[in-house]
Amino acid sequence: MVSYKDLGLVNSRELFKKAINGGYAIPAFNFNNMEQMQAIIQACVETKSPVILQVSSGARKYANQTILRYMAQGGVEYAKELGCQIPIVLHLDHGDTFELCKSCIEYGFSSVMIDGSSKPYDENVELTRKVVEYAHKYDVTVEGELGVLAGVEDDVKAESHTYTRPEEVEDFVSKTGVDSLAISIGTSHGAYKFKPGQKPEIRLDILHEIEKRIPGFPIVLHGSSSVPQDIVAEINHYGGHLKDSIGIPEDQLREAAKSAVCKINIDSDGRLAMTAAIRKVFVEHPEEFDPRKYLGPAREKLKELYKHKIYDVLGSNDKM
Numbered sequence: 001m002v003s004y005k006d007l008g009l010v011n012s013r014e015l016f017k018k019a020i021n022g023g024y025a026i027p028a029f030n031f032n033n034m035e036q037m038q039a040i041i042q043a044c045v046e047t048k049s050p051v052i053l054q055v056s057s058g059a060r061k062y063a064n065q066t067i068l069r070y071m072a073q074g075g076v077e078y079a080k081e082l083g084c085q086i087p088i089v090l091h092l093d094h095g096d097t098f099e100l101c102k103s104c105i106e107y108g109f110s111s112v113m114i115d116g117s118s119k120p121y122d123e124n125v126e127l128t129r130k131v132v133e134y135a136h137k138y139d140v141t142v143e144g145e146l147g148v149l150a151g152v153e154d155d156v157k158a159e160s161h162t163y164t165r166p167e168e169v170e171d172f173v174s175k176t177g178v179d180s181l182a183i184s185i186g187t188s189h190g191a192y193k194f195k196p197g198q199k200p201e202i203r204l205d206i207l208h209e210i211e212k213r214i215p216g217f218p219i220v221l222h223g224s225s226s227v228p229q230d231i232v233a234e235i236n237h238y239g240g241h242l243k244d245s246i247g248i249p250e251d252q253l254r255e256a257a258k259s260a261v262c263k264i265n266i267d268s269d270g271r272l273a274m275t276a277a278i279r280k281v282f283v284e285h286p287e288e289f290d291p292r293k294y295l296g297p298a299r300e301k302l303k304e305l306y307k308h309k310i311y312d313v314l315g316s317n318d319k320m
């Protein structure tokens with residue numbers, strides 16, 4: 001067992017308190033590999049933003065649990081080397097079992113999500129409570145979820161949103177003891193969040209209703225990529241085929257970040273940025289076969305995307 005404290009990581013408790021009081025949200029960026037990790041740390045150091053490094057169960061299988069632990073520790077040391085000791089959280093994204101959450105805690109995670117949102121309410125409460133009980137022994141923070149996002153959440157596929165029911169949140173939070181709550185208000189995972197012709201809009205009214213029921217409690221938004229249309233156009237220009245991909249308008253996320261929403265999850269936009277940069281190199285320099293020649297530009301584009309999110313959407317710059 002390794003404690004996240006020995007790796008130089010922090011849990012999310014203090015960060016969320018400050019974010020709610022300050023009217024901004026902490027970026028939660030997913031990573032699977034070295035270039036993504038470097039881009040996240042560089043962007044957050046340059047903007048002086050705290051950050052949540054997110055690892056999905058798929059990412060954990062892809063990268064290996066031991067390597068991830070050292071990568072997170074490497075991220076902490078890298079930030080110091082760059083001259084800025086930003087607060088870094090290592091968080092399990094969409095944990096689906098108690099065993100996975102426990103294992104992540106044993107491998108140095110400072111925060112875990114237990115996603116029981118697809119289960120009946122009472123089962124979700126029971127599972128979440130069990131994870132909280134274990135995690136809190138090690139001062140690890142826990143995110144729960146109520147309501148189901150449309151799209152694919154790991155193996156769970158929902159055709160349409162089941163919005164979070166504001167009347168359930170108070171009961172859920174008090175019965176489980178969670179530290180933060182992910183809600184469903186119209187965001188969804190991936191690059192196809194709305195159908196063509198549909199108004200891309202999230203239900204800020206439900207968010208405000210939830211806030212009234214649990215004032216000052218940290219709220220999390222998943223599925224918050226904006227699917228930048230210039231990046232989609234670039235991918236398609238260089239041979240990609242992304243059709244009708246639509247995300248959450250950034251001004252709506254900015255609005256949400258001013259409220260009790262203190263963690264905003266962004267993964268797909270980063271995937272799009274990397275893909276655009278790599279495709280460009282492949283088309284313009286077909287003679288290249290050194291991975292550094294295409295992963296380097298991908299890392300640079302990713303860093304620029306993250307800095308834009310921090311400055312223009314989340315408002316977490318200069319908040320370390």
Ligand code: G3H
Pocket residue numbers: 030056057058059093094153154189267268
């Ligand atoms: O919510 C899902 C995240 O974007 C992670 O995706 O399960 O493909 O790693 P993944």
Ligand code: 13P
Pocket residue numbers: 030093094188189190191221222223224225226265266267268269
């Ligand atoms: P996006 O697919 O919108 O980037 O959402 C990522 C996410 O919610 C990770 O948990």
Ligand code: ZN
Pocket residue numbers: 093094189222223265
């Ligand atoms: Zn998610």
